[in-house]
Amino acid sequence: MKTMLQIKVTKTKHxxxxxxxxxxxxxxxxxxxHMFVADYKNGEWTDLRIEPYAPLSLNPANSTLHYGQxxxxxxxxxxxxxxxxxxxxxxxxxxxxxxxxVRMCIPELPEEIFMEGLTTLLDLDRNWIPDKPGYSLYIxxxxxxxxxxxxxxxxxxxxxxxxxxxxxxxxxxxxxxKVEQHYSRAAEGGTGFAKxxxxxxxxxxxxxxxQKQGYDQLLWTDAKTHENIEExxxxxxxxxINDTLITAPTKTGTILKGITRDSVLKLAKEMGYVVEExxxxxxxxxxxxxxxxxxxAFGTGTAATIAHIAKIxxxxxxxxxxxxxxxxxxxxxxxxxxxxxYGRIEDHRGWIVKV
Numbered sequence: 022m023k024t025m026l027q028i029k030v031t032k033t034k035h036x037x038x039x040x041x042x043x044x045x046x047x048x049x050x051x052x053x054x055h056m057f058v059a060d061y062k063n064g065e066w067t068d069l070r071i072e073p074y075a076p077l078s079l080n081p082a083n084s085t086l087h088y089g090q091x092x093x094x095x096x097x098x099x100x101x102x103x104x105x106x107x108x109x110x111x112x113x114x115x116x117x118x119x120x121x122x123v124r125m126c127i128p129e130l131p132e133e134i135f136m137e138g139l140t141t142l143l144d145l146d147r148n149w150i151p152d153k154p155g156y157s158l159y160i161x162x163x164x165x166x167x168x169x170x171x172x173x174x175x176x177x178x179x180x181x182x183x184x185x186x187x188x189x190x191x192x193x194x195x196x197x198x199k200v201e202q203h204y205s206r207a208a209e210g211g212t213g214f215a216k217x218x219x220x221x222x223x224x225x226x227x228x229x230x231x232q233k234q235g236y237d238q239l240l241w242t243d244a245k246t247h248e249n250i251e252e253x254x255x256x257x258x259x260x261x262i263n264d265t266l267i268t269a270p271t272k273t274g275t276i277l278k279g280i281t282r283d284s285v286l287k288l289a290k291e292m293g294y295v296v297e298e299x300x301x302x303x304x305x306x307x308x309x310x311x312x313x314x315x316x317x318a319f320g321t322g323t324a325a326t327i328a329h330i331a332k333i334x335x336x337x338x339x340x341x342x343x344x345x346x347x348x349x350x351x352x353x354x355x356x357x358x359x360x361x362x363y364g365r366i367e368d369h370r371g372w373i374v375k376v
Contacts (some may be wrong), residue, residue: 026137028056028057031146033073043151046189047161048324052247053149053185054152059136061128061165061179069134071142073083074184080169086298091218092121093163095282098143098185098376100152101248101364106376108142110361112134113280118162120278121215126175127164128240133183135162140376142183147376151187154363159188159324166217191324192257195331196237198253200303201227202336205244206251206275211273236334240321242303243275249300251275256322257282260301261350262282262298262309270298281358284372303335310340318342327355 023363033054041051065292085091096114099107115136119129139160143150150158162183166176204227207213207284212220224239238259250272251269252258257279259268266289271278289296309315309335320328329351333340346349360366361373 026133026245028068028138028141030141031070031072032145038148041149041187043153043156044186045155046151048188048191050188051105051188053146053158053187055142056184057128057142059134059138061181064128064147065120066128066130066134066181067161068167069138071127071138071145073074073280074356081309082169082171083166084168084170085329087171088166089129089217090125090176090179090221091163092127092165093161093216093218094116094118095324096160096162096214097157097188097362098150099157099304099362099364100150103364104151104152105364106147106150106194107362107364108139108143108374108376110280110372111139111374113283114162117216117278117280118164118265122164122213123218124215124223125217127166127179136374138181139183140374142185144376146185147186149187156187156189157184157362158339160185164226166237169301188324191322191326192237192328196320197235197332197334198238198240198330199231199236199334200250200306200336201231201241202247202303203227203237206241206245206254209273209275214271214277215335225255236332240316240333243300248302248304250303250306251279251300252277252279253320255260256320256325256328258318258320259285259311260303260306260315261317262305262314265295265297266350267299267301268299269300279321279327281322281323284358285321285327285354287370288357290351291349292350294350306333307335309337310342315342315347317351319343326358327351 056074164181167178168176238254241251259287318330
């Protein structure tokens, strides 16, 4: 993609590619050579540049460190059989970043800076994109406040950055989850719909408690009653009961508008499934597990794509889900998504951008 913006490019003198073991990638540990940076000052985004990936220098009074004005996105790039770089629904990530920005009192980022900065970076680091099935280049765009001031107010300056890392599967096996009915992730009127850093910070302690009990993640419930399933720690969550796909609605503002979630719902409708965007009560899930009516349970997200759920704990009772056959919906939709993302089939939905 030819850039129309003035982006200064400074290439690294010492690539880390030769020392990177692509056969043993740990998610988020191996970082690519370069990063895109833009600064917001005097009311505009400026100084667009790509430079070698390196640590940042921050003043101890940096407002993000004290008041948490930080947002981010998660997305992936893939290679098709011809070696072309493919981006999946990047426009949706850009729009969601700005929705988060508005809620966190951060200036919106113009689409052309997001897209041209991203595509220029990907073109430069194209050799970091794995070409093996199941592998991809994870992309982390983020914005944080840069004022060096301890007053509680929105910052007047910000930094937008993108860096990337080659990754394999986020979950290497089906996950076990625990229904959380004490702690809360988000409440109506809060920031639950935004990809704000603080949302994740607040979820770590309850998740850690569950992990010490042997569970991979939590199924969060609503903050008011703890009776309705909302989402999981790293993904939206879906259930199939009596051949109906059920997932929580996003209208309450407590749930992230997952791009993989939206893609799965669109594909499910195309595949003829009945889809219900409604809250599934914990009691309803428990009854479905007890009566064998829960056909499938899985998470959806950029990192996880489709994460099959093998065990659900409700009120200290473990329910084991039987392994699903290859023709189950979650496997079918995973294959469809992968075929689109890796360019194995033609994209009829406008979801793919070629770099």
